[in-house]
Amino acid sequence: xxxxxxxxxxxxxxxxxxxxxxxxxxxxxxxxxxxxxxxxxxxxxxxxxxxxxxxxxxxxxxxxxxxxxxxxxxxxxxxxxxxxxxxxxxxxxxxxxxxxxxxxxxxxxx
Numbered sequence: 821x822x823x824x825x826x827x828x829x830x831x832x833x834x835x836x837x838x839x840x841x842x843x844x845x846x847x848x849x850x851x852x853x854x855x856x857x858x859x860x861x862x863x864x865x866x867x868x869x870x871x872x873x874x875x876x877x878x879x880x881x882x883x884x885x886x887x888x889x890x891x892x893x894x895x896x897x898x899x900x901x902x903x904x905x906x907x908x909x910x911x912x913x914x915x916x917x918x919x920x921x922x923x924x925x926x927x928x929x930x
Contacts, residue, residue: 828873
């Protein structure tokens, strides 16, 4: 599922949509699609990608469709990135220790 989340966030238009939803307030598809440079139908297609990645949810409210962000899915993506950071920090620390241990300039001149 993580791959689908990151793929969905890999598009500038979808990132803009997510940014607009980040306040936590619900928006209609019409309000979200304003100033995106695409039609309402184009925005709907982008929203469907975000729905498939479970980054947003759509709710019918009368004649309108309200869009809300799924914070839980974003938190899972963030946790994934933090785990990658932790692993890279460990690898870099090990590399640093190795380099310092084998650095000839650290040996005493004989």
